[in-house]
Amino acid sequence: MSLNIKRNAFFFLIVCFVAFVVVNAEDLYKYFTWTVSYGNIVPLGVSQHVSILNGIQQRKNSWQDGVYGTNCPIPPGRNFTYTMQVKDQIGSFFYFPSLNFHKAACGFGGIRILSRPQIPVPFPEPSGDYTVLIGDWYTYNNQHLKDLLDQGRRIASPEGILINGRGPNGAFFRVEEGKTYRFRISNVGLQNSLNFRIQGHAMKLVEVEGTHTVQTTYSSLDVHVGQSYSVLVKADQPAKDYYIAVSTRFTSPVLSTTGILYYSNSPGQASGPIPTARGNDIDFSLNQARSIRTNLTASGPRLNPQGSYYYGRNRVTRTIRLANSAGSIPDNLIFGGMRLETSVMVADFRSFVEIVFENNDDTVQSWHLDGYNAFVVGMDIGMWTSDSRRQYNLRDAISCCTIQVRYLHLA
Ligand SMILES: *[C@@H]1O[C@H](CO)[C@@H](O)[C@H](O)[C@H]1NC(C)=O
Ligand SMILES: *[C@@H]1O[C@H](CO)[C@@H](O)[C@H](O)[C@H]1NC(C)=O
Numbered sequence: 569m570s571l572n573i574k575r576n577a578f579f580f581l582i583v584c585f586v587a588f589v590v591v592n593a594e595d596l597y598k599y600f601t602w603t604v605s606y607g608n609i610v611p612l613g614v615s616q617h618v619s620i621l622n623g624i625q626q627r628k629n630s631w632q633d634g635v636y637g638t639n640c641p642i643p644p645g646r647n648f649t650y651t652m653q654v655k656d657q658i659g660s661f662f663y664f665p666s667l668n669f670h671k672a673a674c675g676f677g678g679i680r681i682l683s684r685p686q687i688p689v690p691f692p693e694p695s696g697d698y699t700v701l702i703g704d705w706y707t708y709n710n711q712h713l714k715d716l717l718d719q720g721r722r723i724a725s726p727e728g729i730l731i732n733g734r735g736p737n738g739a740f741f742r743v744e745e746g747k748t749y750r751f752r753i754s755n756v757g758l759q760n761s762l763n764f765r766i767q768g769h770a771m772k773l774v775e776v777e778g779t780h781t782v783q784t785t786y787s788s789l790d791v792h793v794g795q796s797y798s799v800l801v802k803a804d805q806p807a808k809d810y811y812i813a814v815s816t817r818f819t820s821p822v823l824s825t826t827g828i829l830y831y832s833n834s835p836g837q838a839s840g841p842i843p844t845a846r847g848n849d850i851d852f853s854l855n856q857a858r859s860i861r862t863n864l865t866a867s868g869p870r871l872n873p874q875g876s877y878y879y880g881r882n883r884v885t886r887t888i889r890l891a892n893s894a895g896s897i898p899d900n901l902i903f904g905g906m907r908l909e910t911s912v913m914v915a916d917f918r919s920f921v922e923i924v925f926e927n928n929d930d931t932v933q934s935w936h937l938d939g940y941n942a943f944v945v946g947m948d949i950g951m952w953t954s955d956s957r958r959q960y961n962l963r964d965a966i967s968c969c970t971i972q973v974r975y976l977h978l979a
Contacts, residue, residue, distance in 0.1 A: 588804030600706040616919050621679065622754075622794060623661035623777050623969045626652050626939050634666045635898065641667055658683045658869045659778030660752035660796040662701065669710040669717075669758075674733060675755045675815040676701060681778075683869065690866035691772075691800060692748055694748035700739075702764065702791065702814045704823070705730045713758075726760065729814050729825040737838075739827035741812070742964035743803040750774070753789070754796040761792045761817035761853075761932050761972065766829055767810040767838070772798035777968040778865040778941070780874060790817055790847050790853045792972035793934040802942050807831040816933060818848050848947070857947055857972070861964040879943050880962025889952070891926035892933075924952045927973040934972050941967045 620634035632650050633637045634944060640646045678699035684690050704726035706713060713723050717813070731739035743749055754763050765771075765788035772785050775798035783800075791797055815824035822845075828838055846852050864875025892921035915921045923942065927933045944967075945960040 583661060589603045597663075599950055612978045620938065621650070621661065621663045622668040622936065622938075623659075623796065624652065624654065624663075624679065624939070625657055625682050625941070630939050631808070634663075634937065636667055645682055654681050656869045657681055659728075659775050660699075660754065660798050661777065662754045662756060662796060664756060669714040671756070672706055672710040672713050677751045678752060678902065679753065680752065680894040683867075687867055687869070687871055687873075689861055691774055694750040696742075696749040696770070698741050698749060698751050699732075700741075700751050700753045700764075700812075700827075701732050701756045702753060702762050703730055703748070703755060704728075704760045704762075704816065706758070723759070725819070725888075726757070726816075726823060727821055728815065729757075729760075729762065731812065731825060731827040733815060734827070734910070736825050737828055739812070741827065741829050742832060743801075743829060745807050748800050749800055750800055750937060752796060752798045755791040755793050757793055759793060759825075761790055761819050761934075762820060763815050764791055764812075765811050765814075765843045765845065767803060767840065767843045768805045769801050769810065769829065771801055774798050774800055776860060776966050777970065778868070779966045779968060780863045780868060781966060782861045782863045784859060786856070789845070790856055790972075792932060792970070794936045795934070795968075795972070796970075803829075803831060808836055809834050810840045811842045813845075815845050817845070817853065818850065820848070822848070825918045840922040854947060854949070860966055861961070861976050862966050864964050870979045875964065879920075879965075879967075880945075880960075885919040886915055887922045888915075889922065889926065890935075891928060923952055925971070925973045926952060931970055934970060936970045938969075941969050942971075943967050944971055 591860050624632055624690060629652060632652065633639060634650075661679040661681070662676055664671045665673075668910075678701060680699070704721070705728050707727040708724070716723050728735065741749075741751070746868070763896065770785045770787060771789060773781050773789070774783055776779060777796050786799075789797060789799065810829045812827040812829050813824060814827070815822050824842070826838075826842060830838075838920055862874050865873050868874045923935070925935055940963050943965045945962065945965045946956060948959065
């Protein structure tokens with residue numbers, strides 16, 4: 569039985585469709601058809617679909633955000649056209665199916681929103697642009713994983729990690745010696761923070777979810793669930809193949825996989841030690857996240873510098889504190905005492921709110937502000953108090969849409 573499920577899951581993966589979309593802001597309208605289909609052996613009855621465009625700001629039509637409840641599912645054989653304007657937004661994002669755990673069955677792809685040609689990008693045009701979708705992968709299919717959660721159980725550890733839908737050494741990225749390439753790395757997985765690194769090569773971070781960052785060089789980068797990062801990699805090593813390594817963060821055991829960076833004139837296969845991540849170290853990860861800042865003088869989607877918006881001077885009118893934990897609900901519910909409902913919090917139009925995320929669990933949480941960005945002004949271990957505000961970065965915090973919360977995180 570379990571073998572059978574395994575085979576189904578594998579078939580599921582190989583038939584799924586991954587599209588890379590390039591949106592050119594010069595044209596008024598661009599139409600893309602995303603055809604989503606399933607393998608034959610997948611159990612019937614799970615084929616309704618909606619997709620979330622992770623990080624895309626949907627102006628004036630936020631009801632099309634692909635979330636069940638605001639968006640109706642697309643029945644089998646039917647189609648739905650999202651009409652949207654990507655305005656004042658550039659960068660690396662991705663889309664994924666949002667119903668019934670379909671995300672566990674793949675069906676996601678990268679979205680690149682390019683700057684208009686007249687707007688300077690704060691780095692030379694790279695010789696190539698790669699989308700790298702990394703994520704944890706489960707032996708069980710999406711229906712089984714959903715059933716587990718519906719029964720109040722945790723989903724098991726993943727079977728492994730995939731890079732662009734491929735297993736160990738299945739994903740290849742071709743480079744030419746001496747040239748520089750852009751890698752847009754998104755964590756499209758379900759639950760694991762992933763560490764990304766390339767043997768013998770440094771990665772210069774240039775963009776996070778639409779914000780051009782201070783260009784810092786990293787040897788390994790933590791990418792939490794739902795996040796997208798762009799790095800520049802120069803093929804400045806002796807020509808051969810190199811390992812690209814991806815492994816889980818803060819887990820025991822640590823799961824790893826590799827892909828290949830290969831030089832066009834490579835004489836041989838990748839060899840030598842696969843680069844290791846720096847421990848399961850929370851401080852390291854936290855410090856890395858804090859080191860990611862906005863390049864205030866670079867332009868974003870428009871000509872004006874990203875730092876021309878002084879978010880630190882805005883008066884905050886409301887503080888929203890979101891604390892959660894898996895906790896437990898008593899078996900004998902008091903009638904009317906508790907119900908399952910979408911929680912709606914009200915804030916005034918055009919006002920500025922402070923949101924505090926507090927993680928009382930022992931896993932990393934990833935919060936996605938669907939259709940919105942926020943400035944990540946602080947991040948710390950421990951409880952938030954009003955004193956924490958003194959540590960806020962009110963100058964060059966990054967504006968992004970997906971943030972990791974390990975213990976405590978302020979936005
Ligand atoms: C989408 O649905 C409409 C109406 O049901 C149909 O006319 C159209 O051909 C469909 N488009 C695609 C791309 O399947
Ligand atoms: C920020 O962007 C400017 C303008 O494009 C660029 O010249 C500069 O090198 C960048 N600074 C850093 C620290 O990345």
